[in-house]
Amino acid sequence: MAEIAASDRAYCKIILHAAKYPHCSVNGVLLTERHRNKDAKGLKIVDAIPLFHLTLTLAPMMEIALTQIDGYCKLKGLTIGGYYHANEHCQKIRPNAIACKIADRIHEHHSDACLIMVENESLSVECEKEAIKVYTNQDGKWKPKEQRHIVDSECLAKTSSLLQSKAYRELVDFDAHLADISLDWQNTRINDLVDHST
Amino acid sequence: MASSMNWEAARDRLRKLREEQHRCSDEVVSLWEDVLCANSYRLGDELWMVHEQVCIAALDCGNKDVAMMNLHALQEQFPNSMRVRRLRGLFFESQENYDKALKIYDAILDIDETNTLIRKRKIAILKAKDDIRGAIKELNVYVERFMSDYEAWMELCDLYLQEQDYTKAAFCLEELIMSNPHSHLYHEKYAEIKYTQGGIENMCTARRYFAQSLKLNPNNMRALYGLFLSASNVASSKSKDAKTKKDNIKYAAWAAEQITKQYKEVARKKEVDTSSQLTSILHMMDEIQITQTS
Numbered sequence: 001m002a003e004i005a006a007s008d009r010a011y012c013k014i015i016l017h018a019a020k021y022p023h024c025s026v027n028g029v030l031l032t033e034r035h036r037n038k039d040a041k042g043l044k045i046v047d048a049i050p051l052f053h054l055t056l057t058l059a060p061m062m063e064i065a066l067t068q069i070d071g072y073c074k075l076k077g078l079t080i081g082g083y084y085h086a087n088e089h090c091q092k093i094r095p096n097a098i099a100c101k102i103a104d105r106i107h108e109h110h111s112d113a114c115l116i117m118v119e120n121e122s123l124s125v126e127c128e129k130e131a132i133k134v135y136t137n138q139d140g141k142w143k144p145k146e147q148r149h150i151v152d153s154e155c156l157a158k159t160s161s162l163l164q165s166k167a168y169r170e171l172v173d174f175d176a177h178l179a180d181i182s183l184d185w186q187n188t189r190i191n192d193l194v195d196h197s198t
Numbered sequence: 199m200a201s202s203m204n205w206e207a208a209r210d211r212l213r214k215l216r217e218e219q220h221r222c223s224d225e226v227v228s229l230w231e232d233v234l235c236a237n238s239y240r241l242g243d244e245l246w247m248v249h250e251q252v253c254i255a256a257l258d259c260g261n262k263d264v265a266m267m268n269l270h271a272l273q274e275q276f277p278n279s280m281r282v283r284r285l286r287g288l289f290f291e292s293q294e295n296y297d298k299a300l301k302i303y304d305a306i307l308d309i310d311e312t313n314t315l316i317r318k319r320k321i322a323i324l325k326a327k328d329d330i331r332g333a334i335k336e337l338n339v340y341v342e343r344f345m346s347d348y349e350a351w352m353e354l355c356d357l358y359l360q361e362q363d364y365t366k367a368a369f370c371l372e373e374l375i376m377s378n379p380h381s382h383l384y385h386e387k388y389a390e391i392k393y394t395q396g397g398i399e400n401m402c403t404a405r406r407y408f409a410q411s412l413k414l415n416p417n418n419m420r421a422l423y424g425l426f427l428s429a430s431n432v433a434s435s436k437s438k439d440a441k442t443k444k445d446n447i448k449y450a451a452w453a454a455e456q457i458t459k460q461y462k463e464v465a466r467k468k469e470v471d472t473s474s475q476l477t478s479i480l481h482m483m484d485e486i487q488i489t490q491t492s
Contacts, residue, residue: 023221023258055356055359055387055390057359057360057362057394058359058390058391058393058394059390059393059394060389060390060393060394060404060420060423060424060427060428061390061420061423061424063427064423064427064482067481067482067485067486068475068478068479068481068482069478070481070482070485071477071478071479071480071481071482071485072474072478074481075474075477089328091328092328097362098362166224178419178420178423179419181419181460181461181464181472181475182464182468182470182472184470184475185475186474186475
């Protein structure tokens, strides 16, 4: 099956989002581009847009967010190619009904879409290992994908450094943006921090 | 950074977080460790509230040492306090030792069965054990008795939303709106629930409640977006008459205008660049397609 890879930016933002709201369920979308080599099938997740931490099961703000992100994607030559979700309960790592529902909707428009679940108990400031699990749609059900690594050790080191410097305090999700529209849901500053971090 | 703050600023920040009930546990612990711990003698009687606040924040962060330090200080000062015993219960909860926590809580309830904070901790334990149905059941019993506990009604609403039981979630919000008809937040959340339930009548209800929320607070961005979406949906519904459609086109257009105005206003006042966001919003408005009829 096709390999999935995630950029440092995407991974860092997923983990920072979970770290910012440790007592909440959080979710967001994954932006993807196709591998340039047409023969190699695969999915490259280049960015993650944090969405919500308040109520994840209500439709209106999800529709607003997805339509705006779609516009953003058109400008950047990307597509909404996946969804990430962290459950509120520490030990619950499987996708719940709402995660599957939203991932299904994205899958309708993007047949290679993936669903990333945050493995809460693997989260740590040291980032010794990947704290995510990828699910792909197989016969209408979301099943875990057997794949060794989605990100490399350099990415984990970057994430650890950002967690230690509490960069998550600056991360903005859509809920935070709706409460104060001067906050940038595109997270330009965090993107720069990740891209220029060593 | 906490370490560069003086003790008065740290004290004021903790006060603000306490009053506004923000959950910024790592910041609270940092302020204590970096600034206030060494300056605690300056806090006067406020010290005990700070100890309690830091204890809870430390438990939230899994920082057992800081939690115990603050808990011991409180136990020494108030050896017979039920409020401090509750903190001991919270400590056991943080260790996932729910049996010990429940023992403490049940002992407190034997003395004072109307202790609402303790009753709510027992429900929180059910949530921690991921027994959401159990938590819903107990919370229903609780709100029947303590009907004016708005926090409990909102928690019940959120639990129902987690289970995607929108009808019961809407009922909880109806209770909240009845008790507080001037809350723009309650109206807005109710509208979101009705929108999610779907169907044209719910959509019309959603539109009315988004509009009412805006009457109460014209700056509620969620309500503005919600009004735009719901009015657009009603305007394009086949089952509504021409006048309703025309009215809803006007509402949607008004909402769109207000949204754009707010972003331009914020760009001007706070000197931030909202142009990229505005582009996304304009794209969104095109996608949702307000069609004009003459």
